Amino acid sequence: MDTLLDLFKFKKIRGKLFILTTVITLIPMLFISIAVYRISADRLMLKAEEQSFAAGSIANQYLDRILVDFRDLFNVIISSSQIQCTLTGSSDQVCQNVQAANDESDYSYIRNSYRINNAMNTITQSKSYVVRYVIYHMTAPPEWRLYGTYISPSEAEDWYKELGENNMPLIRDGRSLDQNRKENGEMMLVGKLLKRTGGDFEPLGFIILEINKERFFEGFSFLNADEKSRFMIADKDGKLLYSLPNANEEKEMNAALYAAARQANPHAGQFVSINRQWMGAVQQSQLFGWSIMHVIDAGSLSEDARSIRTIIIWIFIGTLVFGLLLANWISGTIRRPLNRLSLLIKVNGSIDPPSIVRFDEKDEVGQIGRRFLRMIDENKALNEQVYNALMKRKEAEIHALQAQINPHFLYNTLESLKWLAFSRNQPDISDVIGKLGKYFRLTINKGNQTIAVQEELDHALAYFQVQNFRYTDRFDLIFSFEDDISRYLVPKFIIQPIVENAIYHGLKEKEGQGTIVISGEVEAGILSFRITDDGQGITPERIKEITDALDAEETSVTYGLKNVHDRLKLGFGQGFGVSITSEPGLYTTIKLAMPAIMESGGAAHEPNDAANDETSGKGFDR
Structure with a gap:
């Protein structure tokens, strides 16, 4: 019973499919x-x-x-010459063979009765439905007026009067000429006025036929x-x-x-x-x-319709049962792989999925299941890769700690040389050795990857002073900041490589004094640095080559710029990094863009937002 009720639970996929198929069928x-x-x-x-x-x-x-x-x-009876001649007593050419008697005697009436009866028998011999007849002769003496079956004079008068008024055949249903049985449902009387067939067509009387209805209508049996x-x-x-x-x-x-x-x-x-x-x-x-x-x-008219209705009802019931079975089977084919997929998801926390889970690759759910199995295998491989990466990271951290020993040793050595030069009265050498030591001390930075803007600028200044000593004060370094941005944090070693490129590729080959200007600003949560030199500049073709190299996976061009660009882009996302503007023979400006991150941990602009905001690079030349 519970299984049957489950088929109609709309929250389950099986129930939805079952109800859907049933409704579509029903x-x-x-x-x-x-x-x-x-x-x-x-x-x-x-x-x-x-x-x-x-x-x-x-x-x-x-x-x-x-x-x-x-x-x-x-019409045949009325137009019969024997009947007409007998009743009219004519002696014309038509009636010459009929011995009409002008005398009014019983013999004459009997003779006339015989003639009329003979004529009627001849006329009606093929009409089996004619049982009796009456011919009424109105001009004859009262006792000699009736021929055929007897009816009362009063009744005859009534017939004649009614026929004369209507001048149409009269019908008396259920009546008979039999005086002993006048009421007879099997008979009917039909009367018609009898007129002369010549001359003035005056009425002679009437004729009544007693009809047997069963014989009269027997031809309708074909119905x-x-x-x-x-x-x-x-x-x-x-x-x-x-x-x-x-x-x-x-x-x-x-x-x-x-x-x-x-x-x-x-x-x-x-x-x-x-x-x-x-x-x-x-x-x-x-x-x-x-x-x-x-x-x-009416029931016989709709009998076939009822038969069709019965057939349709049985077809409907059969279709409904078949639809229910089909819906159950179809919903089962979808439910079973979904159950297997659900089981697989439940046990996904285990290292090895159950071997009993099988999926049909031709089924959409089966394809999802097979992909999920592949995803499990790929996750296992990724977990192993992450684990190996973490191990390598630990090893790299250990190597980095070990590598800090060399700058410490070099820094301590340079400090010793600085005091040695100072004790021997070599102030210039002592000063440059001190600046070089400061450079290595800033490089160590206790292993941190981000430093304050002020420390990054000090690091760039120390490097510049060492290089300026080497080139006998040929270069000038100018810092131009309208706002105090020293409290913001930046990745270390992002300005020094740019200053190095400005000296070696912009000012080194220039005749006379050269100048490097470092400026910075914060606008809309974006911290920007511009390092400008008045060296020989860069051609547009070369700028395009360098820009393409910055976005390439691997390149041997502009190693220092690409290192800075990759670290900014990987650290903060798309929209941040390095851009170049230059005018050959006049200047070159390298712009660095990154989120403005405060020393306290707050951010003037979220990195992810900047990475996804195409308009966030305001002033960022592409």
Whole structure:
């Protein structure tokens, strides 16, 4: 259970990847499933509607055909010469073969009945749905007006009156000409006015046909109606005449559905909902105004859509399970190398990493792990190098302490020679030996690498005095400082090598007296020294050569300048060091730039800041 909960811990990489993969799988599949289901359901519903309208259209066409046939049947009966001649008593050329009797006798009525019955049998012999008929002759005596099946005179009068008013066929559904069973749901009566076919087309009476609805509508069996797909046929007044399926147990259901459909008031070509369970469409015949309604179980319309929904749900569940398994596997492939890397970092303090840690070089995390292993090996090598360097540094310090013995010995020796020369009345030699001794004493400086500015200037002055003694006072040394900078600390031996270069490369070959000016200032935390001589100067080409040599790794040019430049740059960073300006035949100025560091340990300007600040070298010529 805890392992399963770990998969959903968002703080862990495995949980993040697991949730991410799950969401990427779940959300698109959810939307796709809903969209596919809705589109499928809509398409299937539309297709079902089209099929329903198509079935209704075919049924309506068939209804038109049987109604046309039914209308033609009436026309054949009305236009029958035997019936017309019998009822009109005409003796024209058409009726000459019919022995019309002008006498009003029972024999004449029987003869007429025989002729009409014979004509009706001939006409309706192919119409199995015609069960009985009545022909009413209004101009005959009351007792001889009815032919065929008997109906009461009052009923006949009602028929005639209504047919005369409407001049349209009349339908009595569920009625029969059988006097013993006038109410019969399997039958319907259809009546039409019977007129003369010649002359003034005056009404002669009417004709009523009793129709067996089962036989009349039996041609609709091709529709394959069932409990989910029903058809209802209604007359022009909307009264239900026939329905499919026509089993007794289905008739009540059909009647209820038709009543509900009538309340929905569907129009031709419109698909409407009926009681939320059924869908119905109606189409109307143009002949008698009859209509046919097709009602479909709404559940059957969406049955395929439900099947698709079930399939989509199972696909969704399968995809979700597969996505969860895939997310677990993918997160595991990332988690395992990260765990190995974490284990490696935890044991990094040990000298040898565990041999069980293995990384796949094709995996990004594995590449990091392999690089970390290499870093461990490199750190071991660097530790060894640092250790060796520290050992060598200790040895160098020991050698440096030992090397201080030689300047001490030389300094003591020079002091002895100074007093010897003084005792023998050689003041010049005594003075120069004293200055040379002072130079070596400043060189020792108790082993410190930084000294005060004043001590560095004293060291440069001692060196100058020795050289000036050698060249018989050919040179002058001038110190020019506007501010007191004697309290600042500088690396030792940074001015003396510049003074030495000024004497040997600037003033030595000059005729006459030469001058060296040393000036200094502090500005924006930068301590600058300028050592200027009025010697022969340096050409621009030579300046470029010297400048390039200062920044080179190794060079044999300008050893003293490069030594000073490297020590300033390595000690304080980029932006500090040596720069040169010169005018051939006039002067040469060497500028030294470094942070202004106080004797108390404070700094007027941090070295690192100066090293990184391109604008900090104000006045620093490049």
